[in-house]
Amino acid sequence: MPETTFLDANELVLNMGPQHPSTHGVLRVILKLDGEKIRGTECVIGYLHRGVEKIGENRTYQMFAPYVDRMDYVAAVSNGLGYCLAVEKLLNTEAPPRAQVVRVILTELNRIASHLLWLGTHALDIGAITPLFYVMREREEILNIFEAYCGARLTTHAFRCGGLQYEVYDGMEQQAKRFCKAFLPRVDEYEELLSENRIWKERLINVGILTGDECKQYGVTGPVLRAAGVKWDIRKALPYSGYEKYDFEIPTRQNGDTYDRYMVRIQEMRQSVRIVEQAVEDIPSGPIMAKVGKIVKPPVGEAYVSIEAPKGELGYFIVSDGSTQPYRLRVRPPSFINLQALERMSRGALVADVVAIIGTIDIVLGEIDR
Amino acid sequence: MRKLLKTVFLVDLIQGLWVTLRNQHPKHIYTEQYPAQRPKIAERYRGAPRLNIHPVSGETLCIACNLCALACPENLIVVTSERNEQTRRKELTTFIYDTSRCMFCGLCEDACPVDALELTQDFELASYTRDGAIWDRQMLEEGPKPTRYRY
Ligand code: SF4
Numbered sequence: 001m002p003e004t005t006f007l008d009a010n011e012l013v014l015n016m017g018p019q020h021p022s023t024h025g026v027l028r029v030i031l032k033l034d035g036e037k038i039r040g041t042e043c044v045i046g047y048l049h050r051g052v053e054k055i056g057e058n059r060t061y062q063m064f065a066p067y068v069d070r071m072d073y074v075a076a077v078s079n080g081l082g083y084c085l086a087v088e089k090l091l092n093t094e095a096p097p098r099a100q101v102v103r104v105i106l107t108e109l110n111r112i113a114s115h116l117l118w119l120g121t122h123a124l125d126i127g128a129i130t131p132l133f134y135v136m137r138e139r140e141e142i143l144n145i146f147e148a149y150c151g152a153r154l155t156t157h158a159f160r161c162g163g164l165q166y167e168v169y170d171g172m173e174q175q176a177k178r179f180c181k182a183f184l185p186r187v188d189e190y191e192e193l194l195s196e197n198r199i200w201k202e203r204l205i206n207v208g209i210l211t212g213d214e215c216k217q218y219g220v221t222g223p224v225l226r227a228a229g230v231k232w233d234i235r236k237a238l239p240y241s242g243y244e245k246y247d248f249e250i251p252t253r254q255n256g257d258t259y260d261r262y263m264v265r266i267q268e269m270r271q272s273v274r275i276v277e278q279a280v281e282d283i284p285s286g287p288i289m290a291k292v293g294k295i296v297k298p299p300v301g302e303a304y305v306s307i308e309a310p311k312g313e314l315g316y317f318i319v320s321d322g323s324t325q326p327y328r329l330r331v332r333p334p335s336f337i338n339l340q341a342l343e344r345m346s347r348g349a350l351v352a353d354v355v356a357i358i359g360t361i362d363i364v365l366g367e368i369d370r
Numbered sequence: 371m372r373k374l375l376k377t378v379f380l381v382d383l384i385q386g387l388w389v390t391l392r393n394q395h396p397k398h399i400y401t402e403q404y405p406a407q408r409p410k411i412a413e414r415y416r417g418a419p420r421l422n423i424h425p426v427s428g429e430t431l432c433i434a435c436n437l438c439a440l441a442c443p444e445n446l447i448v449v450t451s452e453r454n455e456q457t458r459r460k461e462l463t464t465f466i467y468d469t470s471r472c473m474f475c476g477l478c479e480d481a482c483p484v485d486a487l488e489l490t491q492d493f494e495l496a497s498y499t500r501d502g503a504i505w506d507r508q509m510l511e512e513g514p515k516p517t518r519y520r521y
Protein backbone atom coordinates (compact mmCIF):
# COMPACT_ATOMS: atom_id res chain seq x y z
CA MET A 1 0.00 0.00 0.00
CA PRO A 2 1.59 3.27 -1.04
CA GLU A 3 1.93 5.99 1.57
CA THR A 4 -0.65 8.67 1.05
CA THR A 5 -1.04 12.07 2.57
CA PHE A 6 -4.12 13.81 3.78
CA LEU A 7 -4.14 16.03 0.71
CA ASP A 8 -4.44 13.19 -1.72
CA ALA A 9 -7.46 13.88 -3.89
CA ASN A 10 -8.67 10.29 -4.04
CA GLU A 11 -8.78 9.91 -0.36
CA LEU A 12 -11.60 10.83 1.90
CA VAL A 13 -10.83 11.63 5.48
CA LEU A 14 -13.65 10.88 7.84
CA ASN A 15 -13.81 11.63 11.52
CA MET A 16 -15.48 8.95 13.52
CA GLY A 17 -16.18 10.19 16.99
CA PRO A 18 -15.53 11.54 19.55
CA GLN A 19 -19.28 11.59 19.94
CA HIS A 20 -20.02 8.46 18.01
CA PRO A 21 -22.23 5.92 19.73
CA SER A 22 -20.19 2.93 18.66
CA THR A 23 -16.78 4.15 19.76
CA HIS A 24 -17.75 3.28 23.34
CA GLY A 25 -16.82 6.58 24.81
CA VAL A 26 -14.92 9.56 23.56
CA LEU A 27 -12.59 7.95 21.10
CA ARG A 28 -11.95 9.77 17.87
CA VAL A 29 -10.83 7.69 14.94
CA ILE A 30 -9.63 9.45 11.80
CA LEU A 31 -10.44 7.14 8.94
CA LYS A 32 -8.73 7.49 5.61
CA LEU A 33 -11.09 6.04 3.09
CA ASP A 34 -10.88 4.93 -0.45
CA GLY A 35 -14.52 4.56 -1.25
CA GLU A 36 -15.72 2.19 1.42
CA LYS A 37 -12.29 0.70 2.04
CA ILE A 38 -10.18 1.74 4.97
CA ARG A 39 -6.67 2.75 3.98
CA GLY A 40 -5.58 3.90 7.36
CA THR A 41 -6.86 4.76 10.78
CA GLU A 42 -5.54 7.06 13.40
CA CYS A 43 -6.83 7.18 16.93
CA VAL A 44 -7.03 10.45 18.79
CA ILE A 45 -7.30 9.82 22.49
CA GLY A 46 -7.08 11.88 25.61
CA TYR A 47 -10.55 13.37 25.83
CA LEU A 48 -11.06 11.70 29.17
CA HIS A 49 -7.63 12.38 30.59
CA ARG A 50 -7.75 13.04 34.30
CA GLY A 51 -4.13 12.46 35.18
CA VAL A 52 -4.79 9.51 37.42
CA GLU A 53 -1.13 8.57 37.62
CA LYS A 54 -0.24 12.06 38.74
CA ILE A 55 -3.04 12.06 41.28
CA GLY A 56 -1.48 8.90 42.65
CA GLU A 57 1.71 10.74 43.43
CA ASN A 58 -0.20 13.21 45.56
CA ARG A 59 -2.21 10.76 47.60
CA THR A 60 -1.25 8.29 50.24
CA TYR A 61 -1.40 4.63 49.33
CA GLN A 62 -4.81 4.06 50.87
CA MET A 63 -6.27 7.28 49.55
CA PHE A 64 -5.41 6.38 45.98
CA ALA A 65 -7.30 3.09 46.02
CA PRO A 66 -10.71 4.58 45.10
CA TYR A 67 -9.20 6.36 42.11
CA VAL A 68 -8.13 3.19 40.35
CA ASP A 69 -11.80 2.19 40.13
CA ARG A 70 -12.31 5.14 37.81
CA MET A 71 -9.95 3.83 35.19
CA ASP A 72 -11.66 0.73 33.94
CA TYR A 73 -14.99 1.47 35.51
CA VAL A 74 -16.59 -1.59 33.97
CA ALA A 75 -14.18 -3.80 35.87
CA ALA A 76 -13.47 -1.69 38.93
CA VAL A 77 -12.88 -4.67 41.18
CA SER A 78 -10.05 -5.99 39.01
CA ASN A 79 -8.40 -2.61 39.05
CA GLY A 80 -8.62 -2.47 42.80
CA LEU A 81 -7.13 -5.95 43.04
CA GLY A 82 -4.17 -5.07 40.85
CA TYR A 83 -3.40 -1.96 42.81
CA CYS A 84 -3.73 -3.64 46.19
CA LEU A 85 -1.50 -6.51 45.08
CA ALA A 86 1.15 -4.05 43.93
CA VAL A 87 1.10 -2.21 47.25
CA GLU A 88 1.18 -5.51 49.12
CA LYS A 89 4.19 -6.57 47.12
CA LEU A 90 5.92 -3.33 48.05
CA LEU A 91 5.08 -3.92 51.68
CA ASN A 92 6.14 -7.54 51.36
CA THR A 93 2.91 -8.84 52.86
CA GLU A 94 0.12 -10.95 51.57
CA ALA A 95 -3.59 -10.81 52.14
CA PRO A 96 -4.89 -13.54 54.46
CA PRO A 97 -6.41 -16.64 52.82
CA ARG A 98 -9.96 -15.60 53.55
CA ALA A 99 -9.43 -12.25 51.91
CA GLN A 100 -7.86 -13.89 48.89
CA VAL A 101 -10.81 -16.15 48.27
CA VAL A 102 -13.28 -13.29 48.58
CA ARG A 103 -11.14 -11.32 46.18
CA VAL A 104 -11.23 -14.13 43.66
CA ILE A 105 -15.01 -14.40 43.90
CA LEU A 106 -15.52 -10.71 43.35
CA THR A 107 -13.01 -10.37 40.53
CA GLU A 108 -14.45 -13.31 38.68
CA LEU A 109 -17.97 -11.94 39.07
CA ASN A 110 -16.60 -8.70 37.76
CA ARG A 111 -15.09 -10.46 34.79
CA ILE A 112 -18.52 -11.84 33.97
CA ALA A 113 -20.07 -8.40 34.37
CA SER A 114 -17.47 -6.84 32.11
CA HIS A 115 -17.87 -9.49 29.43
CA LEU A 116 -21.64 -9.16 29.66
CA LEU A 117 -21.50 -5.45 29.07
CA TRP A 118 -19.10 -6.05 26.22
CA LEU A 119 -21.42 -8.61 24.67
CA GLY A 120 -24.42 -6.31 24.91
CA THR A 121 -22.76 -3.27 23.42
CA HIS A 122 -20.89 -5.23 20.79
CA ALA A 123 -24.08 -6.88 19.64
CA LEU A 124 -25.80 -3.53 19.66
CA ASP A 125 -23.10 -2.10 17.40
CA ILE A 126 -23.63 -4.89 14.96
CA GLY A 127 -27.37 -4.51 14.99
CA ALA A 128 -28.63 -7.08 17.45
CA ILE A 129 -30.47 -5.07 20.05
CA THR A 130 -32.00 -7.88 22.07
CA PRO A 131 -28.91 -9.23 23.86
CA LEU A 132 -28.31 -5.84 25.45
CA PHE A 133 -31.49 -6.12 27.51
CA TYR A 134 -30.72 -9.64 28.61
CA VAL A 135 -27.13 -8.97 29.62
CA MET A 136 -28.21 -5.96 31.65
CA ARG A 137 -30.59 -8.17 33.54
CA GLU A 138 -27.82 -10.59 34.46
CA ARG A 139 -25.33 -7.86 35.18
CA GLU A 140 -27.81 -6.38 37.61
CA GLU A 141 -27.57 -9.53 39.73
CA ILE A 142 -23.80 -9.18 39.91
CA LEU A 143 -24.03 -5.51 40.76
CA ASN A 144 -26.47 -6.38 43.52
CA ILE A 145 -23.87 -8.68 45.02
CA PHE A 146 -21.30 -5.88 44.84
CA GLU A 147 -23.72 -3.43 46.36
CA ALA A 148 -24.53 -5.73 49.23
CA TYR A 149 -20.88 -6.55 49.79
CA CYS A 150 -19.19 -3.19 49.65
CA GLY A 151 -21.90 -0.59 49.23
CA ALA A 152 -21.30 0.55 45.67
CA ARG A 153 -22.24 -0.90 42.37
CA LEU A 154 -19.77 0.44 39.87
CA THR A 155 -16.85 2.19 41.54
CA THR A 156 -16.67 -0.35 44.27
CA HIS A 157 -13.52 0.33 46.28
CA ALA A 158 -13.99 -3.20 47.57
CA PHE A 159 -10.42 -4.03 48.56
CA ARG A 160 -7.93 -2.30 50.77
CA CYS A 161 -4.17 -2.59 50.77
CA GLY A 162 -3.53 -5.67 52.88
CA GLY A 163 -6.89 -7.35 52.65
CA LEU A 164 -10.50 -6.37 52.86
CA GLN A 165 -12.44 -3.75 54.73
CA TYR A 166 -15.78 -5.48 54.69
CA GLU A 167 -16.64 -8.88 56.02
CA VAL A 168 -18.66 -11.19 53.79
CA TYR A 169 -22.32 -10.39 54.32
CA ASP A 170 -24.83 -13.03 55.34
CA GLY A 171 -25.99 -15.00 52.37
CA MET A 172 -23.31 -13.88 49.95
CA GLU A 173 -22.31 -17.47 49.21
CA GLN A 174 -25.89 -18.45 48.52
CA GLN A 175 -26.48 -15.41 46.36
CA ALA A 176 -23.36 -16.10 44.33
CA LYS A 177 -24.27 -19.75 43.98
CA ARG A 178 -27.78 -18.91 42.92
CA PHE A 179 -26.43 -16.52 40.35
CA CYS A 180 -24.02 -19.08 38.96
CA LYS A 181 -26.71 -21.66 38.65
CA ALA A 182 -29.10 -19.33 36.89
CA PHE A 183 -26.41 -17.83 34.73
CA LEU A 184 -25.20 -20.84 32.77
CA PRO A 185 -28.52 -21.37 30.94
CA ARG A 186 -28.46 -17.66 30.18
CA VAL A 187 -25.13 -18.02 28.40
CA ASP A 188 -26.64 -20.79 26.35
CA GLU A 189 -29.45 -18.42 25.54
CA TYR A 190 -27.04 -15.78 24.25
CA GLU A 191 -25.39 -18.40 22.17
CA GLU A 192 -28.74 -19.48 20.82
CA LEU A 193 -29.43 -15.90 19.87
CA LEU A 194 -26.12 -15.15 18.25
CA SER A 195 -23.69 -17.97 17.58
CA GLU A 196 -25.55 -19.55 14.70
CA ASN A 197 -27.30 -16.45 13.48
CA ARG A 198 -26.37 -15.90 9.86
CA ILE A 199 -26.20 -12.11 10.08
CA TRP A 200 -23.98 -12.33 13.12
CA LYS A 201 -21.69 -14.78 11.36
CA GLU A 202 -21.54 -12.75 8.17
CA ARG A 203 -20.60 -9.66 10.09
CA LEU A 204 -17.96 -11.29 12.28
CA ILE A 205 -16.23 -14.17 10.58
CA ASN A 206 -12.96 -13.15 8.94
CA VAL A 207 -13.35 -9.57 10.07
CA GLY A 208 -10.44 -7.91 11.79
CA ILE A 209 -8.05 -10.81 11.78
CA LEU A 210 -5.06 -10.49 14.04
CA THR A 211 -2.70 -13.43 14.07
CA GLY A 212 -0.89 -14.66 17.11
CA ASP A 213 2.44 -13.25 16.00
CA GLU A 214 0.94 -9.86 15.30
CA CYS A 215 -0.69 -9.91 18.72
CA LYS A 216 2.70 -10.48 20.30
CA GLN A 217 4.26 -7.72 18.28
CA TYR A 218 1.64 -5.24 19.36
CA GLY A 219 1.69 -6.47 22.94
CA VAL A 220 -1.96 -7.32 22.78
CA THR A 221 -3.23 -9.41 25.69
CA GLY A 222 -6.44 -10.85 26.97
CA PRO A 223 -9.21 -12.47 24.95
CA VAL A 224 -7.87 -10.90 21.75
CA LEU A 225 -4.62 -12.80 22.17
CA ARG A 226 -6.32 -16.02 23.17
CA ALA A 227 -8.61 -15.89 20.17
CA ALA A 228 -5.50 -15.99 18.01
CA GLY A 229 -4.44 -19.31 19.49
CA VAL A 230 -1.93 -18.14 22.09
CA LYS A 231 -2.61 -19.79 25.41
CA TRP A 232 -1.57 -16.98 27.71
CA ASP A 233 -3.47 -16.16 30.83
CA ILE A 234 -1.76 -14.58 33.80
CA ARG A 235 -4.05 -16.42 36.16
CA LYS A 236 -2.35 -19.61 34.99
CA ALA A 237 1.07 -18.33 34.00
CA LEU A 238 1.85 -16.23 37.07
CA PRO A 239 -0.87 -17.12 39.56
CA TYR A 240 -1.82 -14.50 42.12
CA SER A 241 -4.38 -14.48 44.91
CA GLY A 242 -4.44 -18.25 44.98
CA TYR A 243 -5.65 -18.83 41.44
CA GLU A 244 -3.49 -21.93 41.25
CA LYS A 245 -5.97 -23.67 43.55
CA TYR A 246 -8.85 -23.50 41.13
CA ASP A 247 -9.57 -25.79 38.29
CA PHE A 248 -10.38 -23.94 35.10
CA GLU A 249 -9.38 -23.86 31.48
CA ILE A 250 -8.08 -21.16 29.21
CA PRO A 251 -10.36 -21.07 26.20
CA THR A 252 -8.55 -20.45 22.95
CA ARG A 253 -9.53 -20.28 19.30
CA GLN A 254 -7.44 -20.39 16.18
CA ASN A 255 -8.48 -17.79 13.62
CA GLY A 256 -8.12 -14.60 15.57
CA ASP A 257 -11.10 -12.96 13.92
CA THR A 258 -13.96 -11.12 15.54
CA TYR A 259 -16.12 -14.20 15.80
CA ASP A 260 -13.40 -16.09 17.63
CA ARG A 261 -13.00 -13.31 20.10
CA TYR A 262 -16.72 -13.47 20.74
CA MET A 263 -16.49 -17.22 21.32
CA VAL A 264 -13.51 -16.87 23.64
CA ARG A 265 -15.33 -14.37 25.81
CA ILE A 266 -18.43 -16.53 25.98
CA GLN A 267 -16.29 -19.46 27.06
CA GLU A 268 -14.48 -17.30 29.59
CA MET A 269 -17.76 -16.45 31.25
CA ARG A 270 -18.43 -20.13 31.73
CA GLN A 271 -14.95 -20.66 33.16
CA SER A 272 -15.45 -17.74 35.55
CA VAL A 273 -18.64 -19.33 36.77
CA ARG A 274 -16.64 -22.48 37.45
CA ILE A 275 -14.09 -20.54 39.49
CA VAL A 276 -16.78 -18.76 41.49
CA GLU A 277 -18.54 -22.02 42.20
CA GLN A 278 -15.32 -23.55 43.48
CA ALA A 279 -14.41 -20.50 45.50
CA VAL A 280 -17.70 -20.07 47.34
CA GLU A 281 -17.64 -23.72 48.34
CA ASP A 282 -15.01 -23.17 50.97
CA ILE A 283 -14.22 -19.68 52.08
CA PRO A 284 -11.66 -20.23 54.82
CA SER A 285 -12.27 -18.51 58.11
CA GLY A 286 -9.78 -16.21 59.69
CA PRO A 287 -8.83 -12.57 59.56
CA ILE A 288 -9.53 -10.50 56.49
CA MET A 289 -6.81 -7.92 56.95
CA ALA A 290 -3.08 -8.52 57.07
CA LYS A 291 -1.02 -6.64 59.60
CA VAL A 292 -0.77 -3.36 57.82
CA GLY A 293 -0.56 -0.25 59.91
CA LYS A 294 -2.96 2.64 59.70
CA ILE A 295 -0.26 4.48 57.83
CA VAL A 296 1.09 2.53 54.89
CA LYS A 297 4.76 3.34 54.51
CA PRO A 298 6.51 0.86 52.25
CA PRO A 299 10.28 0.62 52.17
CA VAL A 300 12.24 2.17 49.32
CA GLY A 301 11.87 0.05 46.22
CA GLU A 302 9.70 -0.71 43.30
CA ALA A 303 7.13 -3.31 42.44
CA TYR A 304 5.33 -4.39 39.32
CA VAL A 305 2.30 -6.60 39.53
CA SER A 306 0.16 -7.62 36.62
CA ILE A 307 -3.13 -9.41 36.77
CA GLU A 308 -5.50 -10.80 34.23
CA ALA A 309 -8.19 -8.16 34.01
CA PRO A 310 -11.22 -8.90 31.83
CA LYS A 311 -9.63 -6.92 29.01
CA GLY A 312 -6.10 -8.22 29.23
CA GLU A 313 -3.00 -7.78 31.28
CA LEU A 314 -3.42 -4.99 33.77
CA GLY A 315 -0.20 -3.95 35.41
CA TYR A 316 0.66 -1.57 38.21
CA PHE A 317 4.18 -0.32 38.64
CA ILE A 318 4.87 1.60 41.82
CA VAL A 319 8.11 3.22 42.86
CA SER A 320 8.35 3.99 46.53
CA ASP A 321 10.74 6.46 48.07
CA GLY A 322 9.89 5.37 51.58
CA SER A 323 7.24 8.00 52.23
CA THR A 324 3.51 7.57 52.54
CA GLN A 325 2.95 8.52 48.92
CA PRO A 326 4.13 6.73 45.80
CA TYR A 327 7.06 8.40 44.10
CA ARG A 328 5.81 7.29 40.73
CA LEU A 329 2.88 5.21 39.74
CA ARG A 330 2.42 3.79 36.31
CA VAL A 331 -0.46 1.75 35.00
CA ARG A 332 -0.28 -0.66 32.12
CA PRO A 333 -3.82 -0.52 30.87
CA PRO A 334 -4.90 -3.40 28.65
CA SER A 335 -7.32 -1.34 26.55
CA PHE A 336 -4.70 1.24 25.64
CA ILE A 337 -2.29 -1.34 24.32
CA ASN A 338 -4.95 -3.44 22.64
CA LEU A 339 -6.30 -0.38 20.86
CA GLN A 340 -3.03 -0.02 18.97
CA ALA A 341 -3.93 -3.10 17.00
CA LEU A 342 -6.96 -1.30 15.56
CA GLU A 343 -4.77 0.11 12.81
CA ARG A 344 -3.66 -3.33 11.76
CA MET A 345 -7.03 -4.99 12.12
CA SER A 346 -9.02 -2.44 10.18
CA ARG A 347 -6.63 -2.00 7.28
CA GLY A 348 -8.46 -3.03 4.12
CA ALA A 349 -11.74 -3.52 5.92
CA LEU A 350 -14.99 -1.72 5.19
CA VAL A 351 -16.30 1.23 7.14
CA ALA A 352 -19.05 -0.84 8.68
CA ASP A 353 -16.50 -3.34 9.92
CA VAL A 354 -14.60 -0.71 11.86
CA VAL A 355 -17.54 -0.55 14.23
CA ALA A 356 -17.32 -4.28 14.77
CA ILE A 357 -13.56 -4.14 15.23
CA ILE A 358 -13.63 -1.35 17.78
CA GLY A 359 -16.28 -3.26 19.64
CA THR A 360 -14.36 -6.50 19.63
CA ILE A 361 -11.23 -5.06 21.21
CA ASP A 362 -13.36 -4.24 24.24
CA ILE A 363 -11.99 -0.84 25.14
CA VAL A 364 -12.92 1.42 27.98
CA LEU A 365 -11.93 5.00 27.40
CA GLY A 366 -11.51 5.76 31.06
CA GLU A 367 -8.62 3.36 31.05
CA ILE A 368 -7.08 4.46 27.77
CA ASP A 369 -6.95 8.13 28.67
CA ARG A 370 -6.55 7.67 32.40
CA MET B 371 -27.92 -31.39 2.84
CA ARG B 372 -29.06 -30.75 6.40
CA LYS B 373 -27.18 -27.52 6.34
CA LEU B 374 -28.96 -26.46 3.18
CA LEU B 375 -32.35 -27.30 4.64
CA LYS B 376 -31.47 -25.41 7.80
CA THR B 377 -30.54 -22.41 5.71
CA VAL B 378 -33.66 -22.56 3.58
CA PHE B 379 -35.98 -22.87 6.54
CA LEU B 380 -34.20 -20.10 8.47
CA VAL B 381 -33.60 -22.35 11.44
CA ASP B 382 -30.95 -20.07 12.91
CA LEU B 383 -33.22 -17.04 12.85
CA ILE B 384 -36.22 -18.90 14.21
CA GLN B 385 -34.09 -20.21 17.03
CA GLY B 386 -33.18 -16.67 18.00
CA LEU B 387 -36.72 -15.44 17.68
CA TRP B 388 -37.90 -18.24 19.92
CA VAL B 389 -35.56 -17.01 22.66
CA THR B 390 -36.98 -13.53 22.30
CA LEU B 391 -40.50 -14.87 22.38
CA ARG B 392 -39.83 -16.88 25.51
CA ASN B 393 -38.67 -13.76 27.26
CA GLN B 394 -41.83 -11.88 26.36
CA HIS B 395 -43.72 -13.55 29.15
CA PRO B 396 -44.90 -11.03 31.74
CA LYS B 397 -43.16 -12.89 34.53
CA HIS B 398 -39.83 -11.99 32.97
CA ILE B 399 -40.41 -8.26 33.26
CA TYR B 400 -37.40 -6.84 34.99
CA THR B 401 -37.78 -3.09 34.60
CA GLU B 402 -38.11 -1.08 37.76
CA GLN B 403 -40.61 1.76 37.63
CA TYR B 404 -38.24 3.99 39.47
CA PRO B 405 -39.92 6.93 41.19
CA ALA B 406 -43.10 4.94 41.76
CA GLN B 407 -41.30 1.81 42.79
CA ARG B 408 -38.46 2.33 45.22
CA PRO B 409 -35.37 0.26 44.58
CA LYS B 410 -34.10 -2.00 47.32
CA ILE B 411 -30.91 -0.50 48.64
CA ALA B 412 -28.34 -2.68 50.33
CA GLU B 413 -27.58 -2.08 53.96
CA ARG B 414 -23.95 -1.18 53.32
CA TYR B 415 -24.78 1.25 50.54
CA ARG B 416 -22.54 4.29 50.50
CA GLY B 417 -24.87 7.12 49.70
CA ALA B 418 -25.67 10.49 51.25
CA PRO B 419 -23.56 11.32 54.28
CA ARG B 420 -25.13 11.74 57.67
CA LEU B 421 -23.76 13.13 60.90
CA ASN B 422 -25.28 11.02 63.60
CA ILE B 423 -26.86 12.55 66.66
CA HIS B 424 -27.47 10.93 69.96
CA PRO B 425 -30.93 9.38 69.74
CA VAL B 426 -32.05 10.64 73.14
CA SER B 427 -30.28 13.87 73.89
CA GLY B 428 -30.08 15.02 70.29
CA GLU B 429 -26.48 16.07 70.69
CA THR B 430 -24.01 15.32 67.97
CA LEU B 431 -21.82 12.28 68.36
CA CYS B 432 -18.95 13.95 66.58
CA ILE B 433 -15.98 14.71 68.79
CA ALA B 434 -14.42 17.04 66.22
CA CYS B 435 -11.26 14.97 65.92
CA ASN B 436 -10.81 15.88 62.26
CA LEU B 437 -9.80 12.36 61.29
CA CYS B 438 -12.41 12.17 58.55
CA ALA B 439 -11.10 15.33 56.95
CA LEU B 440 -7.58 13.90 57.01
CA ALA B 441 -8.67 10.58 55.54
CA CYS B 442 -10.56 12.08 52.64
CA PRO B 443 -8.62 11.92 49.38
CA GLU B 444 -10.55 14.87 48.01
CA ASN B 445 -10.13 17.08 51.06
CA LEU B 446 -13.74 18.05 50.99
CA ILE B 447 -14.63 17.89 54.65
CA VAL B 448 -14.02 20.94 56.80
CA VAL B 449 -14.44 20.54 60.53
CA THR B 450 -14.17 23.46 62.88
CA SER B 451 -14.30 23.20 66.62
CA GLU B 452 -13.77 25.26 69.70
CA ARG B 453 -12.64 24.31 73.15
CA ASN B 454 -15.30 24.39 75.78
CA GLU B 455 -13.79 26.14 78.79
CA GLN B 456 -15.89 24.29 81.34
CA THR B 457 -15.56 20.69 80.19
CA ARG B 458 -12.15 21.21 78.54
CA ARG B 459 -13.43 19.27 75.55
CA LYS B 460 -13.41 20.15 71.92
CA GLU B 461 -16.87 20.87 70.63
CA LEU B 462 -18.01 20.83 67.07
CA THR B 463 -19.03 24.18 65.66
CA THR B 464 -19.40 23.68 61.94
CA PHE B 465 -19.09 20.73 59.65
CA ILE B 466 -19.04 21.28 55.92
CA TYR B 467 -19.25 18.43 53.46
CA ASP B 468 -19.11 19.08 49.73
CA THR B 469 -21.11 16.28 48.16
CA SER B 470 -20.39 17.54 44.66
CA ARG B 471 -16.76 16.45 44.96
CA CYS B 472 -17.36 13.35 47.00
CA MET B 473 -16.80 9.99 45.35
CA PHE B 474 -18.46 8.01 48.14
CA CYS B 475 -15.44 5.87 48.71
CA GLY B 476 -16.19 5.41 52.39
CA LEU B 477 -12.73 6.26 53.70
CA CYS B 478 -14.06 9.03 55.95
CA GLU B 479 -16.64 6.69 57.38
CA ASP B 480 -13.97 4.10 58.14
CA ALA B 481 -11.76 6.69 59.78
CA CYS B 482 -14.35 8.02 62.20
CA PRO B 483 -13.59 6.62 65.65
CA VAL B 484 -17.06 7.13 67.10
CA ASP B 485 -19.23 6.29 64.08
CA ALA B 486 -20.51 9.81 63.89
CA LEU B 487 -20.10 10.17 60.16
CA GLU B 488 -21.91 7.58 58.13
CA LEU B 489 -22.80 7.10 54.51
CA THR B 490 -26.45 6.17 54.35
CA GLN B 491 -28.84 4.57 51.95
CA ASP B 492 -30.21 7.86 50.63
CA PHE B 493 -29.17 8.26 47.06
CA GLU B 494 -31.18 11.19 45.77
CA LEU B 495 -28.69 14.00 46.07
CA ALA B 496 -29.71 16.22 43.18
CA SER B 497 -30.07 19.91 43.84
CA TYR B 498 -30.91 22.90 41.72
CA THR B 499 -27.82 24.88 42.60
CA ARG B 500 -24.20 24.11 43.15
CA ASP B 501 -24.43 25.59 46.61
CA GLY B 502 -27.08 23.05 47.38
CA ALA B 503 -24.51 20.31 47.01
CA ILE B 504 -22.43 21.73 49.84
CA TRP B 505 -23.97 20.42 53.00
CA ASP B 506 -23.66 22.06 56.36
CA ARG B 507 -24.05 20.51 59.76
CA GLN B 508 -27.81 20.91 59.91
CA MET B 509 -28.29 19.32 56.51
CA LEU B 510 -25.98 16.47 57.42
CA GLU B 511 -27.88 15.77 60.59
CA GLU B 512 -31.31 15.90 58.98
CA GLY B 513 -30.50 14.18 55.72
CA PRO B 514 -31.71 15.07 52.25
CA LYS B 515 -35.38 15.54 51.61
CA PRO B 516 -36.03 14.46 48.06
CA THR B 517 -39.39 15.12 46.50
CA ARG B 518 -41.77 12.27 47.02
CA TYR B 519 -43.99 11.71 44.04
CA ARG B 520 -47.47 10.33 44.36
CA TYR B 521 -49.17 8.20 41.78
S1 SF4 C 1 -16.66 9.32 50.86
FE1 SF4 C 1 -14.50 9.51 50.22
S2 SF4 C 1 -14.46 11.34 48.92
FE2 SF4 C 1 -16.39 11.39 50.06
S3 SF4 C 1 -15.91 12.63 51.88
FE3 SF4 C 1 -15.62 10.48 52.45
S4 SF4 C 1 -13.46 10.11 52.10
FE4 SF4 C 1 -13.98 11.99 51.00
Ligand code: SF4
Pocket residue numbers: 431432433434435436437438439449481482483484485486487
Ligand atom coordinates in the same frame (compact mmCIF):
# COMPACT_ATOMS: atom_id res chain seq x y z
S1 SF4 D 1 -13.94 11.55 62.23
FE1 SF4 D 1 -15.97 11.38 63.14
S2 SF4 D 1 -15.75 12.28 65.17
FE2 SF4 D 1 -13.92 12.88 63.99
S3 SF4 D 1 -14.49 14.89 63.12
FE3 SF4 D 1 -15.04 13.35 61.60
S4 SF4 D 1 -17.19 12.89 62.03
FE4 SF4 D 1 -16.38 13.93 63.82
